[in-house]
């Protein structure tokens with residue numbers, strides 16, 4: 001006698017003792033849920049990073065935020081500026097100000113004085129140029 005399809009409690013009809021379709025759907029649901037949780041975790045992490053950098057997370061791409069944060073972290077841990085694409089803005093009248101290029105369009109600003117090294121801000125190169133032209137980061 002050939003095996004017959006059986007109707008499960010869930011309503012699906014198939015061969016076997018358990019409904020594979022329901023198992024598949026449940027696995028998919030869990031996979032989706034884990035993905036959503038992962039996304040939420042990343043979103044919160046990025047938000048915390050943006051806050052640390054003093055910027056609105058919506059205004060910067062994820063890669064820029066992560067790279068900028070990584071540089072700030074390394075500098076705070078004592079890495080030399082020479083490790084990055086840096087420049088002392090002394091010639092521009094910004095005696096204690098150092099800028100690091102995050103990428104083509106983004107800059108990090110630090111102040112280095114007898115109090116130590118302090119991260120000031122992350123900005124786009126347009127805002128950087130405007131700021132520099134209008135007095136820079138002098139107190």
Ligand SMILES: [Zn+2]
Nearest residue numbers: 010012019022
């Ligand atoms: Zn089922």
